Amino acid sequence: MSSMGRRDLFKRAFGLTAGLVGMSALKPLYASDEMIIRGPDVPDVPVTKVSDRCYYLLAQDPEPSPQNFGFFSNPGFIVTSEGVVVIDTGGSVQIGEMILRQIKTVTDKPVIKVINTHFHGDHWLGNHAFVKANPDVEIYSHQEVIDQIKNGSGEFWIGFMQRNTDNAISGTVATSPTKVLKGGEVMKVGDTTLKIHHFGRVHTVADLAVEVVEDQTVYSGDMMMRRIANMADGSYLGSIDAMDQLAALPAKQFIPGHGKHDGQKLITDFKTFCEVVYNKTGEYYDEGMSDFEIKPKLMEEPFMKDTASQWPGYESTLGKYVVVAVQEYEKNMF
Template sequence: MKRRDLFKSAFAVGAGLVGASALRPLYASELMEFKGPDVPDVDAVKVTEHCYTIPAMGPHPTPDNFGMFSNPGFVVTDAGVVVVDSGSSVQIGEMVLRQIKKITDKPVVKVINSHFHGDHWLGNHAFVNANPDVEIIAHTKCVENLKGGQDKFWFDFMQTTTNNKITGTVITMPNKTVEGGEEFEVGGVKFKLHHFGQVHTVSDIAVEVVNDKVFYTGDMVMRRVANMEDGSFRGSIDALGKIAAMDVNTFIPMHGTPDDVKLINEGKEFMETIYTNVAEMYDQGLSDFEMKPKIMALPFMQNVASQWPGYDDTLGKFIVVAIKEFEQSLFA
């Protein structure tokens, strides 16, 4: 009997025995009396005519980098600025605003949160402080997850990993939801929002800046091996294949540096390498511990992925998630 058939039999016996519970989310009702330190300025990098990115201070959140481990981006137009991801705290959001003011006196008119992980939305607080009427956009499932407990989870995570340096940040939710496919124009610059299903999360929104042929990817692709627990390997492979075929010249990830389509192709190959080999080794009866050294020995992993932050520490978790997804696929 193949391992997948054995798993099906075991699953049939145990199905329905697992329950789930959800905690009611907690929200800050007023500003805290104390506030963590300001984040040092990190100059924005101009990528194209309208598009900028602010480089992270490190690949993981630490007290030393104030939780500034992703790359907030922004697009400057004649009518205002569109921000893509607001950072991990009110302090990071304030720092982003300072960098914007170095470049333009136009106000921030829209903030787009690419998904519900905390380094992409906790900075919303700063933008609402600066402009109470600012539009904060996210996918419907992003808001659903935040209201389902991810808001407090990510606030607590960022507090813990930064030694409370995000103190003063108030949970500030998106105020406009989208489904993907929406188009809008600001100051002569055309934007398209894309949603490909479950990729890094179920709520990923990518932002295409049509005029500049630029694509802000969120965390659907990155040169970093980090969190895959909310994602899908098959969804990532499918989405990255579609993105690679788009009429785009420059891709701006929220972890890593801007690049051409090579970024997308390498991200796709990384996911394919893990998932296809896990599927093959699963039927051979190998455990995750046995799979890991075999996968790490593959040429792409040795020559490319091994250079990414988090590779040695996190690849094993990716393999565990891939095994779970493959097992679930057996019943699809």
């Protein structure tokens, strides 16, 4: 049966997303117990090589949709002499399985560690596939990721992804990390040194960056990107400070959670964006303007017109960014 035929079958058989979410969330199903009804396989996404050890799968779309099967963030992997370390696993078991297939196009070495950069589900729901392939795989994250999943984040993200993909992630089970990273750790994996960085509240309170020392490359998760995305869990001032700390690292390449990898320009662009949004929002707020009056003012700023206006989500999401900036500015006033 074709992928589209399977998807039509799911819709006829279950009708409502809620039924599918309940089915996937209640019964963990791994290697020895396959789901009878599950979403279609995700088409292979080619591997992008950044350095001798560092790779990622570039997601072309900024948001989940039925057409992209929920693949809209960048999973990455590091090939060491001991085995493969995966950085983020995508938003479904099917995406995780696709990542595993693509890793095999580069190396036959086993996946021995997974690191989830934060608690947004497009970066960790694919954990299911890695546990299914190897129940002993080590999955790491900040403690807050584990706490969020324990307190209902898994069900929320499965529901979110189901609604936005026409149930393409059916069969995915929320699979939590089991090992904790706080930031500051140095992990020696065969011939490769990984430094873990945590800068406080940036995109979320749980963001981890993974520095691959020998390759001068950093997987930065969603701490910076050329995309107007979810800022509700983050901080503008925290992001600005984190950009300074990332810029101080001895790295030449940065692999974001969304969009193409780049050098220091990725950092400076996102820092400038955060500074313009936060500082200008504060100025206009002090003049008595409301958030809907501030948005058009921001859009006239040179950086916004010349650079940020080209980023996905600019027109649709910038207003939400202003609201969050107002809330943070008010909080910092008192």
